[in-house]
Structure formats: structure tokens, C-alpha cells
Amino acid sequence: MSDSETVPPATAGTTPSATAPATDGSASASIGGVPGANNGASGAIGDAAALPEGVLEIAAGYAFSGPALDLGALLWDARCVPDVQIRIPLPMLNRHGLVAGATGTGKTKTLQLVAEQLSAQGVPVFLADIKGDVSGISAPGVPNEKVRQRAAEVRQEWTPTGCPAEFYALGGMGHGIPVRATITSFGPVLLSKVLQLNQTQEQSLGLIFHYADQKGLELVDLKDLRAVATFLTSDEGKAELKGIGGLSTATAGVILRSLTAFEAQGMSPFFGEPEFDTADLLRTVADGRGVVSVLELPGVQDKPQLFSTFLMWLLADLFHDLPEVGDADKPKLVFFFDEAHLLFNDASKAFLDSITQTVRLIRSKGVGVFFVTQTPKDVPADVLGQLGNRVQHALRAFTPDDQKALKATVKTFPNSPYDLEEVLTGLGTGEAVITVLSEKGAPTPVAVTRLRAPRSLMGPVDAEALDAAVRGSTSYGRYAQAVDRESAYEKLAAARAPRAGGPAPEATAAPAKGRARAPKEDASVVEQVVGSGMFKSLARSVGTQIGREITRSLFGTARRKR
Numbered sequence: 001m002s003d004s005e006t007v008p009p010a011t012a013g014t015t016p017s018a019t020a021p022a023t024d025g026s027a028s029a030s031i032g033g034v035p036g037a038n039n040g041a042s043g044a045i046g047d048a049a050a051l052p053e054g055v056l057e058i059a060a061g062y063a064f065s066g067p068a069l070d071l072g073a074l075l076w077d078a079r080c081v082p083d084v085q086i087r088i089p090l091p092m093l094n095r096h097g098l099v100a101g102a103t104g105t106g107k108t109k110t111l112q113l114v115a116e117q118l119s120a121q122g123v124p125v126f127l128a129d130i131k132g133d134v135s136g137i138s139a140p141g142v143p144n145e146k147v148r149q150r151a152a153e154v155r156q157e158w159t160p161t162g163c164p165a166e167f168y169a170l171g172g173m174g175h176g177i178p179v180r181a182t183i184t185s186f187g188p189v190l191l192s193k194v195l196q197l198n199q200t201q202e203q204s205l206g207l208i209f210h211y212a213d214q215k216g217l218e219l220v221d222l223k224d225l226r227a228v229a230t231f232l233t234s235d236e237g238k239a240e241l242k243g244i245g246g247l248s249t250a251t252a253g254v255i256l257r258s259l260t261a262f263e264a265q266g267m268s269p270f271f272g273e274p275e276f277d278t279a280d281l282l283r284t285v286a287d288g289r290g291v292v293s294v295l296e297l298p299g300v301q302d303k304p305q306l307f308s309t310f311l312m313w314l315l316a317d318l319f320h321d322l323p324e325v326g327d328a329d330k331p332k333l334v335f336f337f338d339e340a341h342l343l344f345n346d347a348s349k350a351f352l353d354s355i356t357q358t359v360r361l362i363r364s365k366g367v368g369v370f371f372v373t374q375t376p377k378d379v380p381a382d383v384l385g386q387l388g389n390r391v392q393h394a395l396r397a398f399t400p401d402d403q404k405a406l407k408a409t410v411k412t413f414p415n416s417p418y419d420l421e422e423v424l425t426g427l428g429t430g431e432a433v434i435t436v437l438s439e440k441g442a443p444t445p446v447a448v449t450r451l452r453a454p455r456s457l458m459g460p461v462d463a464e465a466l467d468a469a470v471r472g473s474t475s476y477g478r479y480a481q482a483v484d485r486e487s488a489y490e491k492l493a494a495a496r497a498p499r500a501g502g503p504a505p506e507a508t509a510a511p512a513k514g515r516a517r518a519p520k521e522d523a524s525v526v527e528q529v530v531g532s533g534m535f536k537s538l539a540r541s542v543g544t545q546i547g548r549e550i551t552r553s554l555f556g557t558a559r560r561k562r
Contacts, residue, residue, distance in 0.1 A: 052076070054417045059084040061445040064438065066090065067330070069117045071391070071434060072451040073154035082155035086449045088389060088436040090121060094331040094368035095437050096359060096386055100375055100409075101393025106430045107372055110391055111336050112137055112454040114370075115292055119163040123331050124282050124290035128311055128338040132298035135175075135466055136457030138165035150430065150453045161455040164285045165292045167470050168276075170310055171269030174299030175466045178269075178479050179276045181313055183219035184212070186271070187557035190316070193309045193351055195258040202348060204251045208232060211240065217488035221272045224488035226259050231492060267306065273483045278317045280475060282333055308342040312355065315369065316557045319358055322365040332366035340371035341378035354555045356382045375405045376412050384412070388437040394427035416446035423448055 051059075055076050067090040074084035101107050108131075115125040115137060127134050140160035141147065151158035169176030183191065188209045192202035212219050212228050219225050231237045233252045283291045297307050315335060322332065337343070344352070359369055371379055371387065375395065379387070390413070397406045410420045414435060424433060427448070434449045460466075470476060 051081075055081060055084060058445045058447050061438065062087050062447065064089045066439055067121065069093075069114060069121075070156070070452060071113070072432075072449040075431065075448040075450050080153045080450055082153070084447075085155070086434055086447045089439045090123075090330045091327065091439070092389065092437040092441070093118065093123070093334050094328070094363050094366055095388035095441070096363065096368055097370040097389030097391070097436075098376060098379065098384070098387045099336075099370055099372045099391045099393075100378075101432070102374060102396045104429065105393035105427070106432070106451065107393055108133060109430065109454055109458060110393070110432065110451060111338075111370075111372065112456060112458070113452055115334075115336070116161070116163050116454060116456050118331075118334055119290040119292050121330060122284055122288045122290050124284065124333050125292045126281050126295070126314070126333060126335045127292060128295045128297055128307070128336065130297050130301055130307075130338050132296065133460050134294055135165075135167065135296070135461045136459045137292055137294065137454075138162050138167075138469065139457040139461050139465075141453075141455050141457050147453045150450075154450050154452050156452045158453060158455060163292045163456060164289055165294055165469070166280075166283075166473055166475065167466060168293060168295045170295070170297070170300055170307060171267075171271075172480070172482075173269060174296045175463060176294075176296040176470055177473060177475050178482070179295065179310075180270060180272045180274065180479070180482070181310070182273060182275050183221060183225050183271050184209075185275060185317065185557055186313055187316075187555050189348075189350055189354060189555040190309050190313055190557065193347065194305055195255070195262060196305060196346070197255065197258065199348055199350070201251055201254055201258075202350065204247055205255055207245055207247050208252075208255070212488060217491060220485065220487040221489075222259060222263055222268050226256060227489040227492045229256055229259070265303075267303075269482070270306065270310070273485065274479055276314075276479065278314055278321065281314070281318070304339065304342040304345075308339065311337055312343060312358075312555070313557065315358055315362065315367075316354075316555050318367055319362045319365060320557065322362075322367065324364050325366040326364060328366050331368045334368040334370065336370045336372060338372045340373040344378065344380060351555075352380055352382075356380070356386075358555075359383055359386050375409055377405055377408050388441075388443070390433075390435050392424065392433045394429075394431070395424045397425050413446055414443050418446060418448060420446070 055074065058074060062085065064087060068087040069090065071086045071088060074081040074086060076084075099107050099110055111127060112134065115127055118125050127137070129135060139162045141158075143158075143160060147158060150156070167176040168179045170179055172178030188202065188206040192205055195205075197205060208225070208229050209219070211217075211232060212225075217224070217228055219228065229252055232240065232247055233249050233256075238247070281291075281293050285291060295307075295311075300307050315337075318333070318335075325332070343355070347355075362369065370389075371383070373379065376384055376392075392409065392413075395402070395406050395409060397403050406421060406424060409424065413420060413433070418433070420433065427433070430451050430453075432449055432451060433446060435446050436444050438444050461469075
């Protein structure tokens with residue numbers, strides 16, 4: 001292609017109409033050399049023989065023989081080329097990906113488009129719904145003139161179709177089945193991110209977890225962790241820690257204050273039992289379609305540290321439990337990680353290293369991860385280098401920082417005939433620059449694409465309908481009611497209870513969920529207990545139980561199912 005043929009921004013597409021090569025969610029027919037003559041529609045590029053060489057090269061790059069998802073039609077010289085369908089091979093969805101673009105450019109609709117086709121192919125999907133507008137994936141879309149025009153432009157056979165869906169909410173805050181994790185399974189690295197601890201404090205928190213694991217003091221909820229941390233600041237607790245390293249009283253105080261503040265913000269419901277079983281994300285329904293699991297987050301969107309870290313816990317738990325499968329015909333699950341920049345903001349080196357390792361290794365477990373954010377620079381280079389599939393929506397360049405981000409984004413793409421700096425600032429809503437991995441694992445040519453319209457509802461479903469779907473789920477009964485069983489707090493309280501079996505002092509009663517207690521009060525309680533012979537006997541007995549110590553791996557999360 002000559003310099004004079006450089007492609008300008010592709011925003012003024014026209015409306016060619018033709019029969020679709022295949023319906024959405026199925027493997028489209030291969031279009032190797034762009035067969036087919038001019039269909040006579042206004043604005044369509046002419047017959048295959050007259051197509052520019054650059055178009056033919058792109059068409060050949062997306063002519064896959066196996067099952068693939070249909071993303072849209074090529075845009076070339078500001079016009080739609082419906083004969084050239086841009087697609088992504090189904091087996092390559094576990095090679096991870098990035099969906100990026102400025103606010104309002106269509107990222108959410110891209111997720112919806114990909115998710116509903118994955119579901120149709122029998123692949124379960126996980127979506128985080130930050131703004132509350134993804135619930136519509138469970139309902140058929142509503143036909144209108146915009147949808148009909150888009151379908152005609154990209155040669156899409158559009159029929160309204162909803163997907164089987166389950167709705168979850170962190171700690172039950174919002175419309176969804178409650179999702180909880182125990183403190184033990186969450187681990188010190190992830191919890192440090194939530195509590196915004198520094199590296200030294202994170203390491204000290206790790207000592208607390210290690211001690212609790214050894215002694216069989218189950219950390220189920222926040223009051224369990226506070227009880228153990230308070231004990232370890234006592235004289236007897238310091239002696240217990242001699243064999244595994246010291247715990248500074250000042251550092252322990254910071255951790256305790258962070259826990260107290262965290263509880264005071266109403267965060268207690270997120271930790272406890274019954275703990276969510278991530279195997280529930282891998283389900284299909286009777287007709288073979290994959291279930292789309294939607295984590296509703298509008299109720300906690302002002303707590304980004306919490307929900308972004310919880311998403312990482314879900315991934316880490318999946319990694320621990322799933323067997324190795326190598327390269328499969330299709331993924332076991334595709335996980336969309338929305339607002340990904342929140343995960344990486346102010347993250348410790350240990351946290352970033354664990355993310356990188358998880359993303360690198362979870363592919364062999366059959367799980368694909370797509371990070372969704374505004375620019376590629378939001379994702380660390382070590383993670384970005386593992387994202388083989390790219391859907392880049394429009395970027396804005398209003399400030400010098402925007403210009404710098406734009407140039408950095410262009411450098412992350414393979415060489416192409418497009419002037420990407422110009423194209424990326426001129427893309428319209430629902431248009432994107434795409435490159436994916438071919439069936440052989442090689443990057444496909446960069447293709448400016450007009451994306452297909454989702455077939456499900458592009459907006460939220462009614463709140464009453466959403467609540468009805470949640471309560472009608474077979475999973476609702478398993479997770480709806482929180483359970484507060486005996487764990488570290490109760491064991492520590494029982495150790496100092498009167499031997500005669502009389503009632504324990506009021507100060508030892510378990511506090512209500514979410515109710516913070518001052519660190520000073522905890523210290524006074526433990527000071528009464530540490531000299532108790534019964535407590536020493538309890539510590540010895542739980543410490544010698546075979547198999548009580550929990551093996552921890554990535555993020556310090558517990559590796560065995562509880």
C-alpha cells in the first residue's frame with residue numbers, strides 16, 4: 001500500500017445490506033479472499049477483484065477455519081466492507097485480552113457482544129457490572145432503527161436473544177446473591193490491598209495469618225482477625241511468635257486501626273460464611289449455553305479497592321482449584337475484569353507480581369481474562385505483554401497527558417497501514433481498532449472495525465425483575481443467609497470463660513457484624529486471658545492437630561477448599 005492510501009478515521013460508514021454468512025454465536029463461514037461481487041449497496045467498496053491489496057491482506061488474516069466469534073466488519077477509507085468480517089478464534093479466548101477506550105466509546109457493549117456469543121458457544125462468562133447497565137444481557141434486545149442500521153452495515157443477522165444469567169452482589173449489598181469470602185481464604189496480600197497497608201505492614205499481617213494457620217484459629221470474619229492480632233501484641237503472644245519473626249507493637253496497632261476503620265465503613269458483610277464457591281461460575285444450562293455470571297457492583301462502586309481486590313480473589317481461587325487442561329478447543333471460563341486500573345493503583349510489588357503470575361499461569365487452566373480500562377498504560381507492562389487479543393475503542397487527546405497516552409497506545413500495536421494516531425481519535429461509538437491471535441497463535445493484521453450490535457438488551461433490566469431472578473435462583477438458598485460459626489474469636493473467648501460453665505463475661509460476647517470495637521478494649525480482654533492455663537492448653541491442642549496449617553500460594557490465599 002502506498003503512502004497516499006493511508007486510511008483516515010473511519011467514522012462515516014454507509015449502509016450496505018446483504019445476507020449474513022452465519023448467525024451470531026456460531027462459527028462464521030471463512031472469507032479467505034473476500035469472495036462475492038458488489039452487492040449494489042450505496043457506499044460499499046466494490047467487488048473482490050477491485051479491493052485494495054491492504055483489504056485483501058486483512059481479510060486473509062481473519063479467515064479462520066474453526067469456530068470463532070464475530071466482532072464486526074472492516075472499515076476501510078471511512079467505508080464499511082461487510083465482506084471482510086473481523087473475528088476471534090474461540091480457542092484463543094484463553095490467551096487473554098484488553099478492551100480499552102475513553103468513557104462512552106462502547107466498551108460495555110463490546111463486552112456484552114462477546115459475552116453473549118461465548119454463552120451461545122457453551123462457554124461460561126463472568127462480568128463485573130460497575131455501573132449497573134449489564135444486567136440486560138439476561139433479556140432479549142429491543143429492535144429499533146439504530147440496531148437495524150448497524151446490523152445492515154456489518155451484515156449481521158440480528159435477532160433479539162437473552163442469555164442465561166446469575167446475578168451476584170458483594171456481601172449481599174445490592175441486587176444479587178451474596179458473595180462472601182473468609183478472611184483465611186482471602187489471604188494477607190489481598191487483604192493488605194483492601195486495607196491499603198504498606199509493605200512492612202503487609203509482611204506483619206502475613207505473620208498474623210501464618211500464626212493463625214498453625215494454631216488452627218480459623219479467620220472467618222473481621223472480628224476473628226482482630227482477636228488474633230490483639231492477642232499477638234500481648235506478652236504471651238510475642239513469645240508465641242519467637243520462632244517465626246517479630247511483630248512490632250506499632251505496626252500491629254496500625255493494622256488494628258485499619259481493621260476498625262474498615263468495619264466502621266460497613267465492610268463486615270463481605271467477609272464470612274457461607275463462602276462463595278467459584279465452581280458456580282463454570283456452569284452451563286440444559287441447552288448447552290454457558291451461564292453469564294454478573295457481579296452487580298453499583299452498591300459498592302465508591303469502594304474501588306474492595307471490589308477490584310475481590311475480583312482478584314475470585315481469579316486466584318479459580319486458579320487454585322482448576323486442573324491443568326493445556327490448549328483446549330474452547331475456554332472453561334472467560335473473565336472480564338472491568339475498571340482494571342483500580343486493581344493496579346497503588347499496588348505493592350508483591351501484589352503486582354502475584355497478578356502477573358496468575359495471568360500467566362491461569363491460561364493453562366482454561367480461563368481467559370480480559371482487562372477493561374481506558375488506556376493500555378493503565379495495565380503494567382508485564383501483564384500487558386500477556387494480553388494477546390486487543391479491542392481498542394476511541395481515545396481522546398485534549399491534554400498533553402492525553403497525547404502522550406495516545407502515542408504510547410499506538411506503539412503497542414503491530415505495524416499497520418493505518419495512521420493509528422489519527423484513527424484512534426476519530427473512531428465513533430461502537431468502532432474499534434482490533435488485533436487478535438490467529439488459530440496458530442500469531443497476531444492478526446490491525447483492523448479498524450465497525451462492531452456488531454449485541455442481541456441482548458442494551459441497558460439494565462427492571463429492578464423488580466432482577467430481584468425475582470435472584471430469588472428464583474437455585475443458588476440463592478445456599479448463600480443468602482450469613483452463618484457465624486465457632487472460629488478464632490469464639491475460641492479465644494472460650495479459653496478465658498469460667499471453668500464452672502457459667503456465663504462468659506459480657507465483654508467476650510461476639511460483636512454484631514460490622515460493629516467496630518476500639519483496639520484498647522480488645523487489648524484489655526486479651527490481657528485477662530493470656531495468663532490463663534486453659535488458654536495455653538487450647539493453644540497447644542490446636543497447634544498439634546495434624547493438617548491444621550493451611551498451605552498458601554498466590555496472594556497468600558488458602559489453597560485447600562474449606
